[in-house]
Amino acid sequence: MASSSGMEEERDSMEDYEALISTTDVELLKRAWRNEKAAPEILRFEFQLVSRLREQIELMEDTIHDKSTSSTDPLFLSLFQMDFDRTLFLLRSYLRIRIQKIEKYMFHIRKTDELWNRLSKEEKEFTEVCIEDLKQHLEESVLSKLPATYQSILRQSVTSEKDDMVPEPELDTFVLCRSKEYLTGIQLEDGPVDDRSKLFEMEPGVLHFICYKSIKALVESGKIDLL
Amino acid sequence: MYGRKAYQLVKEFASGEKGQLAPFNSDLFEQVVAECSQHHKELQSLIRKIEEEGLDIQTARNADYYGALIHHLALVRNKRCLMAYMYNRAEIMPSLSWKIGHVLPKEIEEKLSHSEVEYFKKHSAALKSCMSKLMVDLTVDMVPPKDPYIQVRVLDDIGEGIVLSDDRTANFVRHSMHFLKRTDAEPFISQGLMEELTS
Incomplete structure (x- = not known):
């Protein structure tokens, strides 16, 4: 009896430990990274998370530096270094x-x-510069050589009613995802028309292969993780 | 036939190896541009003709109108092809600056048009300034690190007294082997000056 409760306790503490680990900044970044990697469009920049991690990385760097000058066990140092490298890799x-x-x-x-x-602010600046550069390049090499009414970079000609020359991400692609909680009422946006009215539900922890458009809002609100 | 040359241009790009740049086909490119001007000239003369006949372009549905429409559509199609050609080529350039760094090798530069070379320079400068603002070098660490240190062989004389990130200096003589931090070695590997030894 005593042994079984001991095991239970151990399992409880294991679960606690896992729950604790899953909320560390590195784990959160790993999640954000996975989502960003799998999503066809750009997601919200994790402002706070990234700035917190930057501080932590600096701290880690200092610690490694201090430890490498003092006489710490090289194995310990190498483990520390490896952890540091992995975090830095995730951020990069x-x-x-x-x-x-x-x-x-x-x-x-x-x-x-x-x-x-x-x-982020830096990304915005980068986008502006990129647009300026690409625009200049395309104008110089193609658009300036075309008749005046066909020179727009966003539209095919002046008669186009909306911007019809802008590359957009494909939101209809399929993604692998997993929900953290029980979700219901997901409207599918693909497949035969009759099926679309049916609402889809997701059990927590079950893998789904689904059209990104259907779960876009849930990814943005953090309810679903992409893989 | 209208649009055939533009089609050839796009096809040439599409049949090339993915992520590789073929020489810029300025000859065909200029021909398509000339075709565009020709279409525009004919389009305008047709519109003028419709106007001279006292018809409203919005409502006229005679042979001239459809002729003008064909020219307009051919022009738009040519524009799309030209842009697709340029744009897709331009899209390879950022991926080049990720892979080979900010200096364009001569054999690639020869394949680019003048404007493309300028674009590459500007884009990699933009990328550089963005990274310096972020205070992170994003061009290293392209693959997840398994081990912080890797074994490398130097393929070409790099020089003596190169300072590494941990303030040590190293002599990278040709064919010598070193045990380096991955982040130190990666720039040399991507430039083809070192190779990673995998056991």
């Missing part, structure tokens, strides 16, 4: 994926307020 990769998305969809992001507000 996260920022990199976002920059690459901006490079791809700069015009679309710039003219869509919702997306534009998701960028």
Whole structure:
């Protein structure tokens, strides 16, 4: 009897430990990174998380530096270094994926307020510069050589009613995702028309392969994680 | 046939190897641009003709109107093809600045038009200034680190007394082998000056 309750206790403390670990900043960044990596469009920049992590990284760097001058066990140091490298990789990769998305969809992001507000200050500046450069390049090499009424970079000609030359992310692509809680009432936006009225539900922890458009709002509110 | 040359231009790009740049086809490109001007000239003369006949362009549905429409559509299509050609080529350039750094190798520069070279320079400068503002170098650490240190072999003389991130200096003589921090070695590996030794 005593042994079984002991095991239960152990399992409880294991669960506590896992719950605790899953809320550390590195874990949160890992989540944000995975979502950003899998989502076809750019997601909200994790302002606070990134600034917190920057501080932590600096702290880690200092610690490693201090420890490397003092006589610490090299194995311990190398483990510390590895942890540091992984965190730094996550941060770099996260920022990199976002920059690459901006490079791809700069015009679309710039003219869509919702997306534009998701960028950090640095990313906004980068987007402006990129647009300016690409515009100049395309104007110089193509647009200036065309008749005046066909020179717009966003529209095919002056007779187009809306911007029809802007590359946009494909929101109809399928993504792998997992819900953290029981969700119901998800409207599917693909498949045969008769099926669309049926509402879809998700059990927590079950993997789904689903059209990104249908769960876009839930990803943005953090209820669903992409994989 | 209208639009055939533009189609060839796009097809040339599409049939090229992915992520690789073919030489800029300025010859065909200029021909398509000339075709555009020709379409525009004919389009305008047709519109003038409709106007001279006293018809309203919005409502006229005679042969001239449809002729003008064909020219307009052909022009739009050509524009789309030209833009697609340029844009897709331009899209490769950021990926180049990720992969090979901010200096364009000669053999690639030869394949680009003047404007494209300018664009590459400007774009990598923008990327650089963005990274310096973020205070993170994003061009290293392209693959998840397994081990903070890797074994490398130097493929070409890099020089002596190169300072590494931990304030040590190293002599990278050709064919010598080193055990370096991954972040120190990555720039050299991407420039083709070192190779990683995997056991």
